Amino acid sequence: MAAIKVHGSPISTATQRVLVCLEEKGLDYEFSLVNMGAGDHKKHPFISLNPFGQVPALEHGDLKLFESRAITQYITHENLDKGTNLLCTGKQMAILGVWLEVEAQHFEPIASKLNFEIIFKPMFGMQTDPAAVEDNQAKLAKVLDVYESRLAESKYLACDCFTLADLHHLPNLQLLLTSQCKKLFDSRPHVAAWAADITARPTWAKVLSLQKN
Numbered sequence: 001m002a003a004i005k006v007h008g009s010p011i012s013t014a015t016q017r018v019l020v021c022l023e024e025k026g027l028d029y030e031f032s033l034v035n036m037g038a039g040d041h042k043k044h045p046f047i048s049l050n051p052f053g054q055v056p057a058l059e060h061g062d063l064k065l066f067e068s069r070a071i072t073q074y075i076t077h078e079n080l081d082k083g084t085n086l087l088c089t090g091k092q093m094a095i096l097g098v099w100l101e102v103e104a105q106h107f108e109p110i111a112s113k114l115n116f117e118i119i120f121k122p123m124f125g126m127q128t129d130p131a132a133v134e135d136n137q138a139k140l141a142k143v144l145d146v147y148e149s150r151l152a153e154s155k156y157l158a159c160d161c162f163t164l165a166d167l168h169h170l171p172n173l174q175l176l177l178t179s180q181c182k183k184l185f186d187s188r189p190h191v192a193a194w195a196a197d198i199t200a201r202p203t204w205a206k207v208l209s210l211q212k213n
Helices: 013-024 068-078 092-123 130-151 170-177 182-186 189-199 202-212
Strands: 004-008 029-033 057-060 063-066
Touching: 004 013, 013 068, 013 170, 013 202, 057 068, 063 068, 092 130, 092 170, 130 182, 130 189, 170 182, 170 189, 170 202, 182 189
Parallel strands: 004 029
Antiparallel strands: 004 057, 057 063
């Protein structure tokens, strides 16, 4: 079987999403570092893999994929008999589909804006916009209220097992928990327990350790 090759950056949340999926599945893969500081993600040869010039991209034999959530679904469905299941059974697959959409459409847009303002702007010597932070914290609180209700009924978002719906949250969630936004999670007991549970997975610790290499 052809080797899996992931092109990306260990500080990219989208790259982390793919890497933790591969780790959960226990798959061997090659990681190819894309020097984003030098703009290599906007140049050839990388843009032959992703014409939008964004990491990550995956190669598996003659298959080339971009968009992290599409990649994780490919990895999961192609390796059903390996590692963590990451899916639900029966009608709960439809529930999984709902929460995959919730992460992508409701959680990620707000979380990524907050992380950009609070974490990435200072990292690059830019000024944080307090009004944008306040506005998006209010939006995140409303989303987390929905999560609190859901997690009062189910240990994880889609069912009682850890799935892609939970995994997809990990990169942005991890950053939020290192910021002033942590209080929004801590004030909701079911959300707090879920966040602590999924961020404590050994596979996630392994992905985070790549940032130190």
